[in-house]
Structures are given as structure tokens and as C-alpha cells.
Amino acid sequence: MTAYEKAKSMNLPPLPWTHRALGEETYCRLATELGYFVAAAERRDYRPDLDPTPFLELVKSKEKK
């Protein structure tokens, strides 16, 4: 699966990609499947914002074509 296909299949949530906005379940899914870090391997008090830029740009650029 390409990075684009993965980003599309994830049904990317709206911004911001913060733990508070996404909730624990969606946050952990995004963090792990999009390659930020394996959230389950980290303590619950490490939940940094996730930078969405590369995935949003990937989807945007593909959909323009």
C-alpha cells in the first residue's frame, strides 16, 4: 500500500490532530498507522500533536490530478 493509499484509506480526520481533538482511540490509530510512533508502546502522558502536513498535501496533490 502506498503512502497515498494509506492516507486515503485512513479517512483522515479534520484538524487539529491533537490528542484532545482526536480522542485516544483515533489518536493512537493515526500515530501508529501513519508512522509517527507506536502509541501503545508509549506512556499515556506522551501524546504530542501529530503534524498532518505530509498526508494532507499528499491527498491534495493526488486529487488535483
Next chain:
Amino acid sequence: MAAATKNYNANQIILGPSDIWLDVAVPAASGRMTLESGTPETAANPNAIHLGMTAAGTTFEYVPEIQDFTSDELTAPHMSRIISESCTIKGEFLQVFNWALLEKMTVGGTKNVNTNTSTGYEELTMGGLSTVSTYSIALIGQDISGTNQFWCIQLYKTYNKAGFNFAVTRKDQSKAAFEFMGLAVTGRAVGDQIANFWHMGAANS
């Protein structure tokens, strides 16, 4: 036979100032944080806090602890390995009268705010917590080449191990030392678990 080229290049020098941002977003694997005009881009980094002024700039330090392996037969080590790595960003910050910063800088502090116009206050209570909240920080400075390009050192997971202390005196402004200690994010790729030092633009080396 040809002579080697010397590497004098004024564009490969770093000259401050730079800015520290706390609570920035973590980039995906193989990515870098999103910048806008040398600051964290706000949509990608909605919680970023600027540390403000420092007394004398900032020091970044990466120190590997290397174990040399020797043998009885040889006079010099025959193998070396990295046993541990220490990655820190340290300095002294001046804006000690900022409670959003204080909450980040004190590992065991909790900020409380009352916005009532007559009885309002801001406070930082301390004592009793045992967990350490960690977050990501970035040190960002401008490329000396003068273009709209910047360099960035990001620690993915860190806390301020220096605690919080400052002197109050008539003769000098208060300042508090900080030392952000980089921790490994175990779920990131090996080689990219603690930090990333990068610059915008084409390769200059």
C-alpha cells in the same frame, strides 16, 4: 595527482539568534516539522508555545557514550559501540512571569487560572505528582545565507530536567536555567528516535 578542495564556506556557519518552541507537533516517520516564516506552522502545531527571551542563547548538545572493546592480544581497541546517547538543549530563560511557560518548565507543576476580572489570578501549584509529562520541542534559527530558509533541531520527547529556580535581585533580571533532556520514542525508527537536526533547502554540503 590533484590537490583536494578546501572547504571554506561562510554559509555553513550558524549565527543566532534562535527561538525555542515548546509542545510542537511530532512529524511522521521520515518527515520534518512544518515551519512558516521560521516558526511552527499553526495548523500543524496548534499548541506550540514560544519560550521567549533567553539570557545568552541556547546550547544544543549530543553526547554519545562509547564503549571500546579490547583484547589481551592487541594494544588498541578493536571495536567500539554506542552504549547510550544524551541529547540536550539548555540555556536560561528570562520570562519567568509566564504561567503557561512555567507549567511546561516545572515537571511537577500545575497551572490554575481564574479569569474573574476582580478576583482573578494565575497560579502554579507544586507537590505530590510523580509522573513526568513529556512533550516535543524545537530550536529554530535562520540560515545565515540570509534567504527565507531556516534550520531546526527538534527533540521528539523531552522534559526540563533543570527544574525551576530563579534569583530575585535589584541588580539583575530574574532568569531560570533550563535543560531539556531528549528521551527515546521507542516506536520510531532506529536512528530517528530522539531528535532531528535539519535545514530547509538544497544540500549545502
